[in-house]
Amino acid sequence: MDESQPDALAEAWAALDVLAQAPRPDGSAPGSIRPLFAAAPDRFTRFSARAGDILLDYSKTAITEGVLAALLDLARAADVEGRRDAMATGLPINVTERRAVLHMALRAPRDAVFKTGPGEPREDATAEVHAVLDRMRDFTRAVHDGTLRGGTGLTFTDVVNIGIGGSDLGPAMVTRALRTAHSPMRAHYLSNVDGHAWEALRPHLDAARTLVLVASKTFTTQETMTNAALLRDWVAGAVGADKVGRHFVALSTNLQATAAFGIPDGQVFGFRDWVGGRYSLWSSIGLSTALAIGWDGFAQLLAGARRMDEHFLTAPPDQNLPVLLGLVGIWNHNLLGYPTLCVLPYDERLARFPAHLQQLEMESLGKRVTLTGAPAAHETGPVVFGEPGTNAQHSFMQLVHQGTTPVPVDFVLIANPDHGHPDSHRKLLANGLAQAEALMRGRTADEIEAEMRAEGLAQTEVARLLPHRVCPGDRPSNTILLPHLDPGTLGQLIALYEHKVFVQGAVWGINAFDQWGVELGKQLAGAILPELVHGPTPGAHDSSTTGLLEEILRLQGN
Numbered sequence: 008m009d010e011s012q013p014d015a016l017a018e019a020w021a022a023l024d025v026l027a028q029a030p031r032p033d034g035s036a037p038g039s040i041r042p043l044f045a046a047a048p049d050r051f052t053r054f055s056a057r058a059g060d061i062l063l064d065y066s067k068t069a070i071t072e073g074v075l076a077a078l079l080d081l082a083r084a085a086d087v088e089g090r091r092d093a094m095a096t097g098l099p100i101n102v103t104e105r106r107a108v109l110h111m112a113l114r115a116p117r118d119a120v121f122k123t124g125p126g127e128p129r130e131d132a133t134a135e136v137h138a139v140l141d142r143m144r145d146f147t148r149a150v151h152d153g154t155l156r157g158g159t160g161l162t163f164t165d166v167v168n169i170g171i172g173g174s175d176l177g178p179a180m181v182t183r184a185l186r187t188a189h190s191p192m193r194a195h196y197l198s199n200v201d202g203h204a205w206e207a208l209r210p211h212l213d214a215a216r217t218l219v220l221v222a223s224k225t226f227t228t229q230e231t232m233t234n235a236a237l238l239r240d241w242v243a244g245a246v247g248a249d250k251v252g253r254h255f256v257a258l259s260t261n262l263q264a265t266a267a268f269g270i271p272d273g274q275v276f277g278f279r280d281w282v283g284g285r286y287s288l289w290s291s292i293g294l295s296t297a298l299a300i301g302w303d304g305f306a307q308l309l310a311g312a313r314r315m316d317e318h319f320l321t322a323p324p325d326q327n328l329p330v331l332l333g334l335v336g337i338w339n340h341n342l343l344g345y346p347t348l349c350v351l352p353y354d355e356r357l358a359r360f361p362a363h364l365q366q367l368e369m370e371s372l373g374k375r376v377t378l379t380g381a382p383a384a385h386e387t388g389p390v391v392f393g394e395p396g397t398n399a400q401h402s403f404m405q406l407v408h409q410g411t412t413p414v415p416v417d418f419v420l421i422a423n424p425d426h427g428h429p430d431s432h433r434k435l436l437a438n439g440l441a442q443a444e445a446l447m448r449g450r451t452a453d454e455i456e457a458e459m460r461a462e463g464l465a466q467t468e469v470a471r472l473l474p475h476r477v478c479p480g481d482r483p484s485n486t487i488l489l490p491h492l493d494p495g496t497l498g499q500l501i502a503l504y505e506h507k508v509f510v511q512g513a514v515w516g517i518n519a520f521d522q523w524g525v526e527l528g529k530q531l532a533g534a535i536l537p538e539l540v541h542g543p544t545p546g547a548h549d550s551s552t553t554g555l556l557e558e559i560l561r562l563q564g565n
């Protein structure tokens with residue numbers, strides 16, 4: 008499975024280091040972008056690629072033909088294609104949890120072959136996936152047509168998805184992106200264990216008409232189980248304890264725990280441990296999306312992702328969008344030393360896309376050791392953040408334009424809106440394009456001086472203001488352009504980033520599919536919980552934690 012050649016890998020990194028450190032043959036700095044556009048008017052054509060409905064323009068980065076060739080050598084030396092194929096054939100590439108990574112099977116057609124398991128014959132993942140999808144489809148339609156009703160005989164108008172992390176972010180993001188005024192049901196997402204979240208949601212719901220989905224891969228997550236218990240009491244109060252089961256559905260791999268919670272097997276939609284939390288929106292965890300947007304929309308979402316899967320599995324690396332996006336990120340992060348990645352969707356419907364990517368990227372790539380347990384030789388995942396444009400322009404983009412360290416940006420633009428306000432949309436697009444251009448071009452001292460002189464400013468004033476007004480430029484960005492935002496294009500977009508993360512994990516040689524770091528906080532929270540009732544256990548904590556515990560208890564009047 009691991010065909011990577013340590014020597015070839017070291018050579019590929021070394022070749023990239025040379026390119027990143029020495030000036031280019033024309034004397035320009037390796038991180039500069041403006042000279043590349045000046046030298047090659049067809050740069051856009053040369054450094055953009057298409058797959059399905061997606062155009063990726065990476066020309067506003069410091070990638071040259073030489074850099075791209077060296078990055079492709081790196082991908083080859085790291086055996087990205089071999090690792091990809093190992094994933095697709097169901098091998099346990101999540102080595103620390105001894106699990107396969109088969110989210111591609113969740114969106115595969117019925118006749119596709121995705122096998123898993125160590126023994127022969129290996130299990131047919133696709134058949135099981137479609138059995139669950141068929142049940143999800145029938146359930147969704149039965150809720151929509153009123154065949155399935157609540158405990159008092161009323162139809163369901165609202166669905167609440169209780170889940171956190173991957174059991175919340177993906178479905179919440181997709182539902183927000185795709186719901187319309189004509190959507191068949193309202194969907195709500197309850198994730199935080201903070202009771203204020205539930206109190207804010209409760210007034211908008213009628214318990215007798217609310218369907219509750221308890222979405223948890225493990226069905227043990229503290230936040231989710233706490234909220235599930237709250238809602239069970241709330242629904243029972245409205246429809247009676249004997250009928251509460253009609254309102255509850257479980258989406259989980261832990262069928263014993265769902266039964267113990269009291270959810271009948273017929274209302275449990277399972278999936279397997281080869282679905283990672285941050286890839287679970289395609290599994291039964293996506294049921295809230297199907298209920299919110301309708302089954303056909305959910306099926307189109309899966310088909311969109313499948314389109315990107317087929318591209319990722321078959322396109323040559325130099326035309327493979329996830330490979331290119333991943334390698335451009337590696338150039339920015341590892342070679343040019345830019346520690347962050349900013350994602351700016353210029354579409355309000357994608358407001359939660361950056362949050363989804365934060366989990367996808369940072370939970371996957373936030374690792375400090377390689378697959379063998381040795382310290383990672385290179386920086387791994389960047390810090391990811393973002394907001395929809397244009398709002399971002401009026402909050403943190405100042406730092407992106409003029410801060411001391413460049414922040415690479417991914418712009419996501421949608422050519423055609425689904426509203427009747429063309430002037431608003433033109434302004435939205437103009438701003439997105441302008442930000443990318445401004446970051447790349449900047450504004451030189453000469454340009455600003457000429458402008459200030461034209462305004463009639465005195466020489467002393469020009470000199471005083473000049474350094475503040477210079478924008479250095481040469482700040483990299485990718486632009487991802489979609490024709491529309493619909494289930495099919497969104498499926499492609501999400502899968503693009505999933506595979507990009509895979510590519511980067513493969514190049515860095517890390518396990519992008521576990522998340523042991525999250526466990527420590529969970530364990531410590533479990534230990535602290537009783538101390539919020541009984542007071543700190545002497546000697547159990549550092550003086551800060553003990554001091555804060557005592558102060559909280561004092562403020563609570565204990």
Ligand code: F6P
Binds near residue numbers: 171172173222223285
């Ligand atoms: O945050 C850690 C994590 O395990 C995520 O990977 C997962 O998406 C989330 O918790 C929720 O877990 P579960 O679906 O088991 O409730």
